[in-house]
Amino acid sequence: MKLQWNIFIAFFRVGILGYGGGPSSIPLVHKEVVDKYKWMSDEEFGDLLALGNTLPGPIATKLAGYIGYRVSGVLGMLNAVLATTLPTIFLMILLLSSLSSIKGYDWVQGMTAAVIPVVGVMLAVLTWQFIQKAGKGMGWLSTIIMLIAVFILLEILHLHPGILIGALLILAIIKKDGKKEEAPLSERDGDSS
Amino acid sequence: MIYWEIFLAFFIPGILGYGGGPASIPLVENEVVSRYGWMDVQQFSEVLALGNSLPGPIATKMAGYVGYEVGGPLGAFVGVFATVAPSLLLIIILLSILYKYKDSPKVKRMTLYVRPVIGVLLGIMAWRFFSESYANIGFFQTALLTVVSYLLMEKFKLHPAFVIGGALIYGGFLL
Numbered sequence: 001m002k003l004q005w006n007i008f009i010a011f012f013r014v015g016i017l018g019y020g021g022g023p024s025s026i027p028l029v030h031k032e033v034v035d036k037y038k039w040m041s042d043e044e045f046g047d048l049l050a051l052g053n054t055l056p057g058p059i060a061t062k063l064a065g066y067i068g069y070r071v072s073g074v075l076g077m078l079n080a081v082l083a084t085t086l087p088t089i090f091l092m093i094l095l096l097s098s099l100s101s102i103k104g105y106d107w108v109q110g111m112t113a114a115v116i117p118v119v120g121v122m123l124a125v126l127t128w129q130f131i132q133k134a135g136k137g138m139g140w141l142s143t144i145i146m147l148i149a150v151f152i153l154l155e156i157l158h159l160h161p162g163i164l165i166g167a168l169l170i171l172a173i174i175k176k177d178g179k180k181e182e183a184p185l186s187e188r189d190g191d192s193s
Numbered sequence: 194m195i196y197w198e199i200f201l202a203f204f205i206p207g208i209l210g211y212g213g214g215p216a217s218i219p220l221v222e223n224e225v226v227s228r229y230g231w232m233d234v235q236q237f238s239e240v241l242a243l244g245n246s247l248p249g250p251i252a253t254k255m256a257g258y259v260g261y262e263v264g265g266p267l268g269a270f271v272g273v274f275a276t277v278a279p280s281l282l283l284i285i286i287l288l289s290i291l292y293k294y295k296d297s298p299k300v301k302r303m304t305l306y307v308r309p310v311i312g313v314l315l316g317i318m319a320w321r322f323f324s325e326s327y328a329n330i331g332f333f334q335t336a337l338l339t340v341v342s343y344l345l346m347e348k349f350k351l352h353p354a355f356v357i358g359g360a361l362i363y364g365g366f367l368l
Contacts (some may be wrong), residue, residue: 019327021251031353043304050307052286053314055208057280058217060250065281066288074238079279088249089257089269095243096258107365110321112246113329114364117338121346122353123352125314130312138278144297146309154313165310167216172302 007039007076011064011083022060025084027122029063039071039080042133054165060084195264196271202229203256210252217252217276218328221259229262251275330368339362 010032018025026049026150033039040048052062061081081190135143202224210217218241225231232240244254253273260272287298326335338360345351345359 012278014250017248017354018250019248019357021245022323024298024322025250026315026318028353046308046311047291047304048284048288050303051284051291053311055280055283055287056210058210058252060254061277062270062280062284063319065277070241077281081281082260085250085253085257085273085277088247088254089261089273090314091247092244092254092258093239093261095247096240103239108246109346110366110368111361111364113368114324114338117324117335118353118356118360119343120319120326121339121343123319123322125343126366127312127315129321130308130315134305134308134312136298137308141310147313150313151317155317161310161314165307166236168310169303169304170296173299174300181362188196 003072004075004079007068007071008083009146011080012069012087013085014060014064016087018060018119020119021114022058024119024123025060026063027119029060029067029128030126031065031122033189039067041096046130046133050165050169054169078125196268198229199260199264199268199271200275203260204232204279207252207276218255221252223254225259231259321367334368 011029014025014032017028021077022046030045034042034045048063048066051057052066055062061084064080064084065077068078070076072079074094131143131147134146138146139144150164153164203221205224206217206220210220222234222237226234226237232337240255240258244251244258248256252278256272256276257269261269264271290302291303322336323339326338342356342360346353
């Protein structure tokens with residue numbers, strides 16, 4: 001019961017604090033799930049985020065639902081999704097059916113505007129954490145080369161991130177295991193790990 | 194059958210919307226305005242405007258509200274279910290398979306390969322938030338909020354809930 005309450009409150013906070021659509025909830029989910037409740041490690045969160053970006057549909061509910069499921073099964077999943085979505089849907093229905101004209105909410109716009117840079121800071125901090133992890137995992141030189149390559153592919157050539165992540169996942173699967181157990185007779189790919 | 198239509202109207206954007214909730218907005222508009230004619234463009238853009246200024250995921254807010262307008266509370270439920278369930282099911286299945294083999298070097302390599310991509314994606318997202326803020330409230334306010342919130346969260350380890358709460362109050366009165 002305590003666990004369900006924790007799941008609810010964690011994702012309620014995410015839902016109610018995530019200004020700027022689904023992506024803005026990513027650092028909030030990370031904060032709750034990795035830092036506060038320690039339901040997941042940074043690595044697992046990274047995997048979840050990668051796969052979540054490869055699959056279609058809203059990111060916030062994919063994160064919430066999966067984490068809820070991991071922590072306490074189907075009930076946890078329903079709990080997390082409801083906690084993320086319900087409060088703001090309710091707010092939305094309430095506001096749209098009570099306000100005949102929704103032009104008069106300048107102060108709401110002001111509130112949202114002030115939260116945007118805060119989310120920016122959280123995302124920037126999370127970015128730095130991921131880059132540090134990558135640097136420790138595969139060395140700084142290859143990390144920097146890869147970051148530049150990924151940036152060019154995504155931002156300049158406008159490759160869809162889902163395709164890039166999908167391709168890397170496939171590469172990770174088809175690449176031969178082990179160091180030099182059996183030298184592959186077929187073609188060898190040039191990258192050294 | 195109205196509930197079936199609601200289901201389809203949100204199932205399709207949910208399954209085609211690569212890139213998170215915001216990517217599905219034009220798809221939702223296509224279904225709600227063009228195909229089923231539940232709303233006109235004006236109404237839809239008002240819903241979108243309010244949705245964008247409220248917290249939480251945008252796709253489910255749209256689905257919940259439009260579903261409610263068209264088919265009451267059950268309609269809202271169907272809309273949200275159609276948006277959320279398919280991709281959620283997929284990610285649970287895929288990650289369960291992945292963790293069954295989590296000690297295999299292939300899966301470890303997946304984590305390793307994908308990490309820089311996630312780094313860049315988050316970095317781009319952070320940049321978009323900053324530039325949107327710059328466009329909205331200018332350089333000075335953006336810089337002020339950025340520096341203050343960074344110090345509060347990272348140096349003084351304040352929970353983001355309080356920082357966001359503070360920003361809401363600041364923005365409500367001063368912006």
